[in-house]
Each structure stands twice: as structure tokens, then as C-alpha cells.
Amino acid sequence: MDADARLVLIVGASMAGLRTAENLRRAGYAGPITFLGAEPHAPYNRPPLSKELLQTEGQGHDDVAFPIRSALEENVEWVLGRAAQSLDVERQVVVDETGAEHPYRALVIATGLRPKPLPIDDHGLAGIHVLRTLDDAVALREALRPGANVVILGSGFIGCEIAATAAKAGAASVSVVSQSRIPLERALGPLLGAEVRRRHEAQGVRFFCENGLFGLVGDPGVERVILTSGVMLECDVLVVAIGSDANTEWLEGSGLDASDGVLVNGGMQAVRADGQVLENVYAVGDVARYPNPLFDEVARRVEHWNLPTETGKRAGQVLAAHIRGDDCATIVAAPFAPLPSFWSDQYDMHLLAFGLTYLADRSEVVAGDLTDECVVEYFRGDELVGVCGIGMRGAVQSYRSRFAAPVAAH
Ligand SMILES: Cc1cc2nc3c(=O)[nH]c(=O)nc-3n(C[C@H](O)[C@H](O)[C@H](O)COP(=O)(O)OP(=O)(O)OC[C@H]3O[C@@H](n4cnc5c(N)ncnc54)[C@H](O)[C@@H]3O)c2cc1C
Missing domain, CATH: 3.30.390.30 (FAD/NAD-linked reductase, C-terminal dimerisation domain)
Structure with a gap:
């Protein structure tokens, strides 16, 4: 077997990929690991992007970077700023956007999510933002200057956290436009959602619920937004925060079940659309979809910060055993039932x-x-x-x- 064919290839150089690599080492795998990551940055922590980093001038990668443990200083290659474009599970090769081939013995899919786009034509206007990456956060921070009129489309956690940050940053107006009746209603229900709204309104944030965007006005940047209710709002900064889609386009044609995230079993091993389990292909973090026996048998994607760690730990253990040639059936059969947890800071x-x-x-x-x-x-x-x-x-x-x-x- 040549050296390349022995390696573990991790696509997505972020939290879940990093945690998987750490746990692989912990479980005894000392062989080569390659990270292939679309962003130019080494792994970093995303929660501060909508909180501290968004409000603190001068903060950057150093302030949010995950430490790289000594076990990952040796025998690890970082190919950053290059996205995977396709996967051939028969040939065991990932092809990146430059056409370069990355052979693997075992593959870890850790490509996370990206924000859903603006649901209407943006006419190429400047001033429209999303927030998922460090670069998004730096661009949004520059736009959230005192006196700006800020409109946020979406009233989930990220929309509400940005609203709080914009209000604290001295925006002239902060308006949250949402299809739902109450902010955070899906995540927190009507009681807490209404209380979150009350606290935002006390800081001057306005909510336009059961509403959507009908049109944008401006040239070359957005100046006003027109809501489906007919209301027109002044707008210098429009933030689109209406949820996320899994980064799975590069898996099209691979045979994996990637219909809403990558379906995996309790060992984080990928399941093909025909039901066959691939023992050398794993998915972890936000992009993975799996049942959690704490709740029921339904396979779900869960976008909470503790799950890249939990899924990375599980995948690292199973994958190390697979590479050793052990029978993984017992580890895979043990229940994988992590308790999801999340937090949010607003004011x-x-x-x-x-x-x-x-x-x-x-x-x-x-x-x-x-x-x-x-x-x-x-x-x-x-x-x-x-x-x-x-x-x-x-x-x-x-x-x-x-x-x-x-x-x-x-
Ligand atoms: C702004 C923000 C605030 C958050 N705040 C909280 C919070 O307060 N509390 C909480 O519990 N959770 C929070 N979260 C959620 C938490 O950060 C995520 O659950 C976590 O980052 C998921 O990690 P991941 O590694 O699975 O995915 P990601 O962190 O999304 O990493 C995926 C990586 O894969 C890369 N990639 C994508 N496609 C490709 C490709 N084709 N080829 C190569 N690389 C690719 C991406 O560029 C990215 O670097 C927040 C998330 C965001 C975005």
C-alpha cells in the first residue's frame, strides 16, 4: 500500500474536523492526516463571530483560533483555501476545485453549513451580509458603524445576537423581519420567545413579524427595504440570517445519502442511499445527520456547538479501530446519545x-x-x-x- 492510500483525509478544516483528528490521535492513530479546507484560515471558533468579535474592533483569527495540540504538529498536512468538488468512493479519491486529487484510506466529511441566501433578487446591491465565517464577521463589523440603519432578516439565534450587537454598537435603527410570529419561536417556544422580544424592544429593536422582504431599493448599495406588508424601512446594512443549508453539493453522484446533511449510523459512518454502510467514510459536526436515542429514531442534523466535539470523539474512536483492523461492530452498536447543548448571549x-x-x-x-x-x-x-x-x-x-x-x- 502506498503512503497516500493510508492516510486519513478530513474535508472541512473547522471544529468538527479538528476534534476528529484529536480523537484519532488519542485512540492511537499516528499516521498521516490531511485537512482540505475551503477557508484560508486554520480552525477557529464560530460563536464569538456574532458576539465579542463582532463588536470588538481589531479582533481577528488569533482571538478565535483553536489551539493545535502537539499530537497534531507531526504528520499533518493543511491544504487551506481549496474546496472539495467531488468524491469517488470506489476510487477513494476527493477532487478539489483546482482539479487536484486527494486519495484517502479513510475520509471524514466535516463541511458544516452555509447561510441560506437572500430569498429575493439582490440586484447586485452592496450592503447585504450573511454571517458564518470569520471573513463574514469582519465585513459585517465594518458595516455596523454607529448611525447605521440595520435590517436583519430572520429572528433565530444568529439574527437576534446580531440585533443585540448592532443595538449596542449605536445603530440608528435595528429592525428584525421574520416570517414567524415570535422571535426564536421554533427554538425556544412562545414563552421565552416573547420575553426575548420584550428585552430587545427595551433596547430599541423593532420587530416586523409574520413578514418578509418584497423588494430592495438603492444604488449602488441598499438604501431601503420594502416588506411584504408594504412597510418601507431605511436600510444601510441588510443581514440575511434565515437558517443554513448543509455543504453537501460536492457529494453529488457519490452515492451517499446527503439529502439534508450526510446520513450516518451511530459510529458516524456514512450510509449510502441504498442503505449500505461505508466503513471508511465518516461525517461529523453540523453536516452529519443521525438518530439520537435520547429522543427517538429520527435522523436529524443538530447545529449546536457541543456536537462537533461529541461526533468527533465518536468518529475518532471508530475510525482508529477500523484502521487497526479491529471489528468495529461492538463500538458502532453502543448507543450514541449525546445531550445537545447550546447557549446564546444577548445584552x-x-x-x-x-x-x-x-x-x-x-x-x-x-x-x-x-x-x-x-x-x-x-x-x-x-x-x-x-x-x-x-x-x-x-x-x-x-x-x-x-x-x-x-x-x-x-
Ligand atoms: C455566527 C455563529 C454563532 C454561533 N454561536 C453559537 C452559540 O452561541 N452556541 C452554540 O451552541 N453554537 C453556536 N454556533 C454553532 C457552532 O459554531 C457550530 O455548531 C459549529 O461551528 C459547527 O462546526 P463544524 O465543524 O461542524 O462546521 P463549520 O464550523 O461550519 O465548519 C465547516 C468547514 O468546512 C468548510 N467547507 C465547506 N465546504 C467545503 C468543501 N467543499 N471543501 C472543503 N471545505 C469545506 C467550511 O468552509 C468550514 O470551514 C454558532 C455558529 C455561527 C456561525
């Missing part, structure tokens, strides 16, 4: 959640006061599927153990 409000709150059909404040600090439980029928707190970190953290027992009994 002085710190939200912390565990579980899949969006599966709930009802929510209930069980401690504290909604308008101050509180704990909210989320239920699907009688089953606790999530918890979220404003503040009260200790109380929210104590739920970690309460989840596993009753819910895992599915």
Missing part, C-alpha cells in the same frame, strides 16, 4: 439550554421569573425533551443527569 441575558427544545409541544416556567432569571422546561407530550434558562446556570446544569435516565429508556 446581559445569558441563555443556556440542554436537549432538543424545538421538539416540544409545550413549555413551562418551573423556577424563577420570566422577566428576570428563570428555568423553562420543554415537553413533547409528557416527555421532557429540553430545558432552557435565562441565567440560573446551576439549576439548568443540574438537568444534565435528569435527561439521560427517563428519556434514554426509549
Whole structure:
């Protein structure tokens, strides 16, 4: 076997790919690893992009870069600024955008997500932003100058965090336009969503709910947006934050089931559209779709920060065993049931959640006061599927153990 054919190729040089490589080393694999990453940057942490970095002039890659552990200083090649374009699982080769071929013995797909585009024609206008990458964040920070009129399309976490940052940065106006009735309604339900809205409005943010974009006016940059309700808003900066799509186009024709993220089994091994499991192809992080027995058998993509670590750990263990030639069936069969967790910071409000709150059909404040600090439980029928707190970190953290027992009994 030649040297190239022994290597592990990780496509996507970000958190999930990095965590997989670290866990491969931890599990004893000392062989070659190549990262192929579309961005020009070494792996970095994304949550600060909508928070500290977005409001702190001068912050850049050094402030958000993940440390590269000593185990990854040897025998690791970084091919950055080049996107994978296609995958041939028979030949075990990934072709990048320059046409260069990257053979592999084992492949890890860690290509994450990208923001959904503006749903209407942008007419090539300047001043329209999205936020996923460091470069996006730096460009948006420059645009969020004091006195700007900022319109944010979308009222999910990223939209709300940008609204808070823009309000703090001294924007003349901050308007959030959303199709939903209440901001963060899908993620946090009506109780917390309404409270988040109240806190934003107290800072001067305006919400235009059950609304959309009808048109844009301006030349060469956007100057006004027209909403579907007919309202016209002054706008120097338009941020599109209406969700994400999985970066899976390069997998077209590979035979993998990549219909909404890459379908994997409990060992993070990719499943083909015909149901066959590929023992040398893995998917991790935001791009992976898998069932979580804590909740049910439905395969889902979950976009929370702790899951690149959890999926990377699992993939690293299984892949190291596969490369050693061990029978991986027992590891793969052990339940993979990570508890999703996420947080969000908006003004002085710190939200912390565990579980899949969006599966709930009802929510209930069980401690504290909604308008101050509180704990909210989320239920699907009688089953606790999530918890979220404003503040009260200790109380929210104590739920970690309460989840596993009753819910895992599915
Ligand atoms: C602005 C922002 C704020 C967030 N805040 C929070 C938070 O407060 N709390 C929380 O829990 N989570 C938060 N998250 C979510 C969290 O950051 C993600 O879950 C995490 O970054 C996912 O890591 P990943 O490695 O799977 O994907 P990504 O970090 O998206 O990395 C994927 C990498 O693959 C690269 N890539 C894509 N296509 C190709 C290709 N064809 N070839 C090669 N490379 C490719 C991409 O350029 C990217 O570098 C936030 C995310 C964003 C964007």
C-alpha cells in the first residue's frame, strides 16, 4: 500500500474536523492526516463571530483560533483555501476545485453549513451580509458603524445576537423581519420567545413579524427595504440570517445519502442511499445527520456547538479501530446519545439550554421569573425533551443527569 492510500483525509478544516483528528490521535492513530479546507484560515471558533468579535474592533483569527495540540504538529498536512468538488468512493479519491486529487484510506466529511441566501433578487446591491465565517464577521463589523440603519432578516439565534450587537454598537435603527410570529419561536417556544422580544424592544429593536422582504431599493448599495406588508424601512446594512443549508453539493453522484446533511449510523459512518454502510467514510459536526436515542429514531442534523466535539470523539474512536483492523461492530452498536447543548448571549441575558427544545409541544416556567432569571422546561407530550434558562446556570446544569435516565429508556 502506498503512503497516500493510508492516510486519513478530513474535508472541512473547522471544529468538527479538528476534534476528529484529536480523537484519532488519542485512540492511537499516528499516521498521516490531511485537512482540505475551503477557508484560508486554520480552525477557529464560530460563536464569538456574532458576539465579542463582532463588536470588538481589531479582533481577528488569533482571538478565535483553536489551539493545535502537539499530537497534531507531526504528520499533518493543511491544504487551506481549496474546496472539495467531488468524491469517488470506489476510487477513494476527493477532487478539489483546482482539479487536484486527494486519495484517502479513510475520509471524514466535516463541511458544516452555509447561510441560506437572500430569498429575493439582490440586484447586485452592496450592503447585504450573511454571517458564518470569520471573513463574514469582519465585513459585517465594518458595516455596523454607529448611525447605521440595520435590517436583519430572520429572528433565530444568529439574527437576534446580531440585533443585540448592532443595538449596542449605536445603530440608528435595528429592525428584525421574520416570517414567524415570535422571535426564536421554533427554538425556544412562545414563552421565552416573547420575553426575548420584550428585552430587545427595551433596547430599541423593532420587530416586523409574520413578514418578509418584497423588494430592495438603492444604488449602488441598499438604501431601503420594502416588506411584504408594504412597510418601507431605511436600510444601510441588510443581514440575511434565515437558517443554513448543509455543504453537501460536492457529494453529488457519490452515492451517499446527503439529502439534508450526510446520513450516518451511530459510529458516524456514512450510509449510502441504498442503505449500505461505508466503513471508511465518516461525517461529523453540523453536516452529519443521525438518530439520537435520547429522543427517538429520527435522523436529524443538530447545529449546536457541543456536537462537533461529541461526533468527533465518536468518529475518532471508530475510525482508529477500523484502521487497526479491529471489528468495529461492538463500538458502532453502543448507543450514541449525546445531550445537545447550546447557549446564546444577548445584552446581559445569558441563555443556556440542554436537549432538543424545538421538539416540544409545550413549555413551562418551573423556577424563577420570566422577566428576570428563570428555568423553562420543554415537553413533547409528557416527555421532557429540553430545558432552557435565562441565567440560573446551576439549576439548568443540574438537568444534565435528569435527561439521560427517563428519556434514554426509549
Ligand atoms: C455566527 C455563529 C454563532 C454561533 N454561536 C453559537 C452559540 O452561541 N452556541 C452554540 O451552541 N453554537 C453556536 N454556533 C454553532 C457552532 O459554531 C457550530 O455548531 C459549529 O461551528 C459547527 O462546526 P463544524 O465543524 O461542524 O462546521 P463549520 O464550523 O461550519 O465548519 C465547516 C468547514 O468546512 C468548510 N467547507 C465547506 N465546504 C467545503 C468543501 N467543499 N471543501 C472543503 N471545505 C469545506 C467550511 O468552509 C468550514 O470551514 C454558532 C455558529 C455561527 C456561525
